[in-house]
Amino acid sequence: MTVQNITVQSGDAGIRLDRWFRRHYPALTQGALQKMLRSGQIRVDGARAEANTRLETGQDVRVPPMPTAPAPIRPRVSEEDQAFMESLVLYRDASVIVLNKPHGLPVQGGPGITRHVDGLLDALAHEDERPRLVHRLDKDTSGVLVLGRTAQAAAALANSFRGRDAKKTYWAVVVGQPEIQGGRINLPLKREGGARGERTVVAQPADKAGQFAITDYDTLEVARRRVALLEMRPMTGRTHQLRVHAAEALKCPILGDGKYGGEDAHLEELPHELHLHSRALSIPHPEGGMLEVAAGLPPHMLETFRFFDFPNPVPAKPRWRR
The missing domain is CATH 3.10.290.10 (RNA-binding S4 domain)
Known part of the structure; x- marks a missing residue:
């Protein structure tokens, strides 16, 4: 060696x-x-x-000299997992796969997490090349999740997210109604430890640990001022940015977000799961042009949409504009 x-x-x-x-x-x-x-x-x-x-x-x-042990053998993918992962695919070409990630499924593993998207990607392998994650969604956030099918494609996609060339659109059902129906939230954030683990908090102007965080939003629907449907477009990618901006800047926590909204984030007759969905994404395609993909709502948000009679247009078909 x-x-x-x-x-x-x-x-x-x-x-x-x-x-x-x-x-x-x-x-x-x-x-x-x-x-x-x-x-x-x-x-x-x-x-x-x-x-x-x-x-x-x-x-x-x-x-330096590397271990000579053979690479770990990938676990065999069950037919059930194969069918499950295929059911999530919204779009696929030689460079990119786009999934509609379900609510409650983590993207990556961690303490106590045994089932996650990354652990199931062998189900989508092609010619022995395993797709690669290029960004993340929170466990309880559903919607558009992009994978690179090759190392080169994954690097290009990851660069688009880091450079903010990826345009992300989220739908969020919030408790209450924002005083201002649309605009820009510019509220710096930081990560802070605590007895219940890390959380994102608003950073004071003089706090050097704070990072600028910007979200554009519009109010799409309001139901008797009890809840509102917002379109949220993060310009930055801070952890839990949309959840904290909704709760702290708009004073309207996302429905089901007990972490940042407490009891005020729950309504008795509605599902208690987080109502945050990555609805659409526009991103430069690794081979040129722009890829646009939209994802349908998860079951608990569909239930809430029906309860308030919110419109739910069929997502546009994926489009690669070359």
């Missing part, structure tokens, strides 16, 4: 260093990777690097 110096290829541009190692050396554990980083055995262009270092085409990665 010898030290190698590997040049970053265009298909890996934009990904984190730790993900680059997981992609090319799947037998390497996270603990071993962190040890190599701390000791300086791994370097990028001759300099020490962190796990979250973003790689660029042409950079030189110093790779």
Whole structure:
């Protein structure tokens, strides 16, 4: 086993260093990777690097001797999981897959999480190439979720999300009615620990931990001032941004959002699940042009829409404008 110096290829541009190692050396554990980083055995262009270092085409990665254990064998996908994942597909071509993620299904694993989108992606593999996640939705947020079918496509899509070239549209049912029917929310946010785990809070102007967060919104429907249907378009991608902006800036928590709205976020006769849905997305396609995809509502939001007689137009068919 010898030290190698590997040049970053265009298909890996934009990904984190730790993900680059997981992609090319799947037998390497996270603990071993962190040890190599701390000791300086791994370097990028001759300099020490962190796990979250973003790689660029042409950079030189110093790779110390790697474990010789074979890559882990992928678990066989059951027919049930195969059918389930296929049922979520809204759009598919040689570079991109778009899913309508259900409410309650996490995108990635974590403590106590055994079933998640990332763990089911082998069901959508093509010619032994597994689709890759390029962004995330919260567990309780439903709707449009984009995957890259190749490393190069995934890098291009991820860059679009980071560069805010992806235009995201959400539908949210909120409790109450905003005083101003539409406009822009510009309220900085930060992550804060607590007894119940991390949460997103409003950052004070002098707080250096705060990050700017901007959301455009319009009120589409109002039902007797009890609830309103909002179209929300995040200009930034902070964790729980829409949920905090609705509760704190508009004083109208998203229906079912007990985390940020408390008891005020629940109405007795309506479903208590979070009513936040990634309705549509417009994003540059890795092969050029723009891809536009929309997703239908999850069952609990359909129930609420019927209860208040909100209009629910059929989502437009996916369109790749080249």
